[in-house]
Every structure is written in structure tokens, then in C-alpha cells.
Amino acid sequence: MTAAPPAALAAPGSRSPRRRRRGDPLFRGLTRAAAAALLGLVVTMVVLLLIAARPSIDAFGWRFLVTASWNPVTEQFGAVTPIVGTLLSTAIALAAALPVALGIALFLEEICPGPLRTPFSMAIELLAAIPSIVYGMWGLFVLAPLMADHVQPALQATLGRLPLLSHLFAGPPMGIGMLTAGLVLGLMVLPFIASVSGDVLAMVPRQLKESAYGMGATPWEVVRDVMLPYGRKGLFAAVVLGLGRAIGETMAITFVIGNAHRLSASLFAPGNSIASTLANEFTEADGDLYLAALIELGLILFVITFLILGAAQLWLRRMAQPEAGR
Amino acid sequence: MRRLLVTLVALAALAPLAAPAATTITGAGATFPYPIYGRWAYAYQKKSGVQLNYQSIGSGGGVKQIKARTVDFGASDAPLKPAALEKHGLLQFPMIMGGVVPVVHIAGVEAGALKLDGATLAAIYLGEIRQWNDPRIATLNPDLSLPDKGITVVHRADGSGTTWIFTNYLTKVSETWAKEVGNAKAVSWPAGLGGKGNEGVAAFVKRIDGAVGYVEYAYALQNRMAYCLLQNRAGRFVAPTAESFQAAAANGDWAGADHYYLVLTDQPGEGSWPITGASFILMYARQAQTERAQAVLRFLDWSYRNGAAAALKLDYVPMPEAVVRMVERTWTDQMRDAKGQPIWPAR
Numbered sequence: 001m002t003a004a005p006p007a008a009l010a011a012p013g014s015r016s017p018r019r020r021r022r023g024d025p026l027f028r029g030l031t032r033a034a035a036a037a038l039l040g041l042v043v044t045m046v047v048l049l050l051i052a053a054r055p056s057i058d059a060f061g062w063r064f065l066v067t068a069s070w071n072p073v074t075e076q077f078g079a080v081t082p083i084v085g086t087l088l089s090t091a092i093a094l095a096a097a098l099p100v101a102l103g104i105a106l107f108l109e110e111i112c113p114g115p116l117r118t119p120f121s122m123a124i125e126l127l128a129a130i131p132s133i134v135y136g137m138w139g140l141f142v143l144a145p146l147m148a149d150h151v152q153p154a155l156q157a158t159l160g161r162l163p164l165l166s167h168l169f170a171g172p173p174m175g176i177g178m179l180t181a182g183l184v185l186g187l188m189v190l191p192f193i194a195s196v197s198g199d200v201l202a203m204v205p206r207q208l209k210e211s212a213y214g215m216g217a218t219p220w221e222v223v224r225d226v227m228l229p230y231g232r233k234g235l236f237a238a239v240v241l242g243l244g245r246a247i248g249e250t251m252a253i254t255f256v257i258g259n260a261h262r263l264s265a266s267l268f269a270p271g272n273s274i275a276s277t278l279a280n281e282f283t284e285a286d287g288d289l290y291l292a293a294l295i296e297l298g299l300i301l302f303v304i305t306f307l308i309l310g311a312a313q314l315w316l317r318r319m320a321q322p323e324a325g326r
Numbered sequence: 327m328r329r330l331l332v333t334l335v336a337l338a339a340l341a342p343l344a345a346p347a348a349t350t351i352t353g354a355g356a357t358f359p360y361p362i363y364g365r366w367a368y369a370y371q372k373k374s375g376v377q378l379n380y381q382s383i384g385s386g387g388g389v390k391q392i393k394a395r396t397v398d399f400g401a402s403d404a405p406l407k408p409a410a411l412e413k414h415g416l417l418q419f420p421m422i423m424g425g426v427v428p429v430v431h432i433a434g435v436e437a438g439a440l441k442l443d444g445a446t447l448a449a450i451y452l453g454e455i456r457q458w459n460d461p462r463i464a465t466l467n468p469d470l471s472l473p474d475k476g477i478t479v480v481h482r483a484d485g486s487g488t489t490w491i492f493t494n495y496l497t498k499v500s501e502t503w504a505k506e507v508g509n510a511k512a513v514s515w516p517a518g519l520g521g522k523g524n525e526g527v528a529a530f531v532k533r534i535d536g537a538v539g540y541v542e543y544a545y546a547l548q549n550r551m552a553y554c555l556l557q558n559r560a561g562r563f564v565a566p567t568a569e570s571f572q573a574a575a576a577n578g579d580w581a582g583a584d585h586y587y588l589v590l591t592d593q594p595g596e597g598s599w600p601i602t603g604a605s606f607i608l609m610y611a612r613q614a615q616t617e618r619a620q621a622v623l624r625f626l627d628w629s630y631r632n633g634a635a636a637a638l639k640l641d642y643v644p645m646p647e648a649v650v651r652m653v654e655r656t657w658t659d660q661m662r663d664a665k666g667q668p669i670w671p672a673r
Contacts, residue, residue, distance in 0.1 A: 069514065070514055071513070071514035072485070072510055072511075072512040072513060072514070073507070073508040073509070073510045073513050073514065074508070074514075140529065140533070141533075144533060145533065148533075148534070172476040172478060172536070174478055174519070174534050175533070175534070176519060176530065176533075176534070177519075254483075254522060258519035258520065259483035259519060259520030259521070259522070260515065260518065260519045260520055261514065261515070270518075270519035270520070279522075280483040280484045280520065280522055281483075281484060281485060281512060283383055283384055283386065283387045283390075283484070283485075284384045284385070284386035284387055284484050284485025284486065284511060284512065285386060285485060285512075286386040286389055286390060286485070286511070
């Protein structure tokens with residue numbers, strides 16, 4: 001970083017250098033304080049969660065992470081079902097949202113006629129503004145019946161007949177369960193992934209694209225060989241952003257996931273996620289151990305999010321290295 | 327003009343401060359009696375000007391809030407054990423009674439058509455009976471043709487007093503249930519899916535063909551759901567009605583119940599509805615703010631004495647006169663202000 005060019009100092013109307021110098025430390029101090037406050041907040045949160053989860057950590061230890069029982073009567077708690085539910089619903093959401101979001105972004109950047117671009121991208125950003133409880137209601141009253149009456153029977157009649165896949169689509173088609181929850185989540189993260197991917201793809205230098213077109217590449221070839229490789233870092237970041245939103249989503253999931261503490265191989269079966277368990281049970285948990293177990297769930301969600309974001313950072317850095325050496 | 331506006335705004339802001347502090351009393355807890363508490367509070371406010379702010383956050387929440395002393399009274403559908411009450415210095419007394427009702431959604435089966443007994447209901451909730459045309463259901467319903475359809479069990483996802491009453495009944499009628507699941511506000515459900523609140527369960531049952539759930543009676547009525555007949559201890563199949571709740575409630579031996587710890591499920595009597603329960607109020611025996619405590623007691627006293635008609639209209643069962651007298655004697659004998667003086671009857 002070099003200092004501002006001297007010409008700027010002498011520009012008419014600018015403040016005197018001395019006053020600028022007084023402003024700088026203040027600015028630095030303020031930004032540092034803001035950053036430190038954020039760090040302090042995160043550390044405090046972890047410490048408080050650890051303290052509040054202490055009874056559960058003492059009682060169950062590592063077993064909490066590997067047992068699936070969740071019995072408030074005998075006060076035996078294990079986190080496997082909500083952890084699996086959280087990861088599975090997030091995975092379904094990303095699997096459903098990513099192709100569509102990429103398609104939307106590419107369409108907007110490459111194919112969409114100019115005048116239509118603004119209404120389309122506004123529509124996508126509007127999706128992001130819908131409150132999550134509305135997605136939940138929509139999931140319960142519109143999507144769930146649709147899934148139960150059409151999608152799930154169709155899946156059972158086709159993919160459900162294949163030997164291994166049949167386990168995934170077993171059970172009565174209720175319309176409520178892991179698959180529906182994942183799809184609602186997917187719809188919720190779609191606008192985030194789409195709009196960030198759109199921004200990323202818009203940053204691909206025009207010269208690169210035009211030289212590819214100049215060499216006779218078709219739009220598909222330009223997308224595949226120029227735009228996606230160029231923007232992969234940003235696209236990855238878009239996915240991570242969507243993931244971050246999906247993993248902690250609470251209200252919409254609670255409506256459609258079925259809220260059952262049971263592990264099942266079937267995507268049609270009801271399950272739960274960490275966030276939905278907290279939403280359902282936190283206000284009513286009256287045993288100390290029960291409450292501590294719920295708080296430990298919150299801590300686990302925190303750690304999972306941290307690990308995923310950390311891994312994403314690492315991967316991004318590794319992806320950046322060969323490019324720097326290019 | 328501008329000054330007038332400023333004055334008006336200032337007055338509006340000051341108005342709540344000017345009124346005496348005891349005009350708002352606060353309570354939190356059970357969702358089951360919320361409709362009737364709301365009705366009583368409305369009528370009482372019109373008469374006395376005292377406003378009740380009741381948050382129906384659930385029984386467990388009510389217990390937690392009163393322990394944290396954030397409210398004047400807590401409300402719970404599950405009675406607290408005498409030991410727990412004494413540990414926290416709390417008093418408990420019954421306020422209102424009502425019924426929990428199993429509801430089904432089976433194409434072609436209307437309200438009151440399906441008959442179940444306790445053992446069968448428990449077996450369904452245990453996941454042992456999985457089809458509606460199971461012989462155990464068929465023998466109870468010889469005149470009903472039940473479809474070859476899977477049963478989807480719906481239960482509460484949140485901890486709930488309604489669940490406490492329901493599982494209390496199942497614990498009494500099924501040994502397997504008592505051994506494997508038990509009686510609590512939240513249990514480890516062997517089967518099915520969970521809805522949040524009575525309305526969540528109602529929504530799932532209405533949504534899923536082949537579903538069975540349990541809700542507080544008023545929700546079954548309001549949503550026009552197909553309730554079931556249940557076989558009671560006397561061997562009779564009864565419908566959930568205000569009369570059958572009353573018949574069960576009439577058995578309640580409140581005088582013999584320590585700290586009013588009494589459960590009304592599976593009561594004897596020809597006409598008794600087997601899943602009946604009472605909803606309780608929790609207050610501290612030692613009240614620091616005499617005025618506030620008296621305002622709460624005055625409201626409760628008014629509701630006991632003038633609220634029966636409204637309760638019956640909403641299909642609750644009001645507490646019998648004798649129990650009310652007993653409860654008020656408990657107030658006089660056990661509730662004290664900061665100086666150790668009795669606070670009831672209020673001047």
C-alpha cells in the first residue's frame with residue numbers, strides 16, 4: 001500500500017494535512033475497536049455457551065456426539081439425530097439450489113436481453129426479502145401437499161424401485177420430512193447464491209470472453225471454459241454464503257421437517273435439525289440437564305458453522321495459490 | 327399547532343405512568359387454558375379496569391417464568407410435585423378443567439365414528455399398530471369399514487401440558503407405554519412426527535390422510551376435526567363433551583390431594599371422559615408486593631365466581647364451589663406479605 005499521491009494533498013478545498021493526521025488515528029482506533037468488539041462478542045458467546053452447557057458436557061461427554069437417543073423423561077440426550085438432520089437438509093438444499101442458481105446467474109449475465117435483466121434480478125432479490133416464516137407456511141400448505149400427492153408417489157414409482165435407492169424413498173408419502181425441508185431451504189438460499197454468482201460472473205473481464213468468442217467458441221463453451229473457471233473462487237464463496245444461511249435456518253424448517261427425534265434412511269421420513277429442535281423445545285425445557293443439552297446443541301451448531309467456514313477459507317486460499325504463480 | 331402536538335405526544339407518553347401500578351397483572355404459561363383466561367381477562371377488565379397480560383408460552387415456560395419471578399403468576403397443565411413446590415416456596419391451585427381429545431383424519435370417517443380404547447391408542451402411539459385396518463382397531467369398530475392405509479402418528483414437538491395429560495393417560499392404560507416412554511411434558515416418541523402447538527398438530531392431522539393426533543378439545547371443535555370415542559374405565563365408549571369432562575372432574579378428590587396434586591385421567595364413572603385434566607396456577611407463598619398479589623387474587627376470585635358460564639361456553643369445566651372455597655382458604659392460610667401478614671381476603 002502506498003500513500004495517497006501528493007497531488008491530492010494540495011487539491012483545492014481539501015483539509016489541511018495536520019487535521020488529516022489527527023483524523024487518521026481516530027479512524028484507526030474506531031475500526032480497531034469495532035473489530036475487537038466483534039471478536040470479543042464471538043469469544044464471549046462461546047464461553048457463555050460452554051458454561052451453560054456444562055451440566056450436559058459433564059454428564060454425557062463425547063457420548064453426546066455419537067448417541068441418537070433424545071429422552072426428556074430419563075434425561076438421556078444425544079445429538080446425532082439433529083446433527084445429521086442439519087447436515088442432510090443443508091446438503092439437499094445446496095444440491096437443489098446450486099444448479100438453478102448458476103443457471104439464473106448465467107442467464108442474467110450472458111443470455112438475457114438487456115431490458116429484461118433488471119426485472120429478473122429484482123425478482124430474485126425480492127425472494128431474499130421474504131420472511132422465513134412465510135416460506136415455512138408455504139412449505140406446509142402448498143409444497144407439502146404437492147409433494148405428498150404427486151412428487152413423492154412418482155419418486156417411489158421410479159427411483160424407489162431401484163435396489164439401493166429404495167431406502168431413500170421408503171415410507172408413506174406424507175409430504176412432510178427431510179426432503180421437503182431441504183427443498184424449502186434450497187428455495188430460501190437460491191437468491192443469495194444466484195445474486196452473488198451473478199456478481200462474480202459479471203467480473204469476468206470482457207476481453208477474455210470476447211477473445212474466446214473471437215476464436216469461434218459458442219456461448220456454452222465460453223461459459224464452461226472461460227467464465228466458470230475464472231469465477232470459481234467467487235462461485236465457491238457464493239455457495240458458502242448459501243450454506244451459512246441454510247445451516248442455521250429455523251422457522252421454515254420447523255414447519256416442514258416433521259420434528260421427530262428419529263434417524264431414518266428415508267428422505268420422506270420426518271427428522272429434525274439443531275435449529276428446529278431449539279425452536280421447539282427451548283421454551284419448555286424445564287430440567288437443568290435438558291436445558292444444558294439444548295444449549296450444547298447450540299454450541300455444536302456454532303462449531304459446525306465455524307468448521308465449515310474455516311474449511312472454506314482454507315480451500316479458497318489453496319485455490320488462490322496456483323493462480324498467483326501463473 | 328406544533329406546540330399542541332408536542333404536548334399531546336408528551337401526554338400520551340406519560341399516560342401509562344400516571345395510572346396506578348396495579349392495573350396490569352402479568353401471567354405466563356399453559357396454552358391449554360389460554361382461550362378462557364383471555365375471555366375472563368376481557369370481562370374483568372371491563373368491570374374493574376385491571377388488565378391481565380397473559381402470555382401462553384406453554385406450561386414449562388410458565389414454571390420457568392414464575393421461578394425467575396418475571397410474572398405475577400405462572401400457569402401449568404401439569405401439577406408440580408409437592409416437593410418441588412416446597413423447595414421454591416410456591417403455592418399451586420387448580421383454576422379450570424378440560425379434556426384432551428384424540429382426532430383422526432381418515433377418508434370417510436366422521437367425527438365420533440371411530441371408537442378406541444386406551445390399550446389400542448397406546449399401541450398406535452407406540453408404533454405397534456401401523457395400519458387402520460388392523461384387527462385390533464377393527465374389533466372395536468365392527469360397523470366401520472376402515473381403509474388399508476398407514477397410520478401417521480402426530481404428536482406435539484414442543485414440551486406441553488397437553489402432552490403431559492395425554493401421556494399420563496397412556497401410562498395408566500398401557501404397561502409398555504409406562505415402561506418404555508413414560509409421562510412428561512416432552513417424551514421420546516416411538517413413532518410419528520411432531521407439530522408445534524395444538525394448532526401445529528391440528529394442521530398436520532388435517533393435512534395428512536391417515537393421521538391421528540391429540541389436541542385440546544376447543545381446537546378439535548374449532549377446526550371441525552374428527553374426534554374419536556374412547557372407552558373409559560367403566561367400559562363405556564364416551565364422546566368428548568362438557569358433560570363427560572364434568573363427570574370425570576366430579577371424581578376429583580381435591581380435599582385429599584397434597585398441594586392440589588391431582589390428576590384426572592382414567593377416572594371411574596359411567597360417563598367419564600378418560601383424558602381429562604386440570605390447569606393450575608402457581609404463585610409464591612411469600613409476596614413482596616402485597617397490592618399486586620391482591621390484584622391477582624381478586625381477578626382469580628372473580629373468575630372462579632363469575633366465570634363459569636364463559637368457561638362452559640368454551641367447553642371447559644369450571645371448578646366446583648367446594649374446591650373454590652378450599653383454594654381460597656389456602657390463600658388465607660398460606661399466602662403472606664413481606665411482614666408475614668395474611669393478604670387474603672383483600673381489604
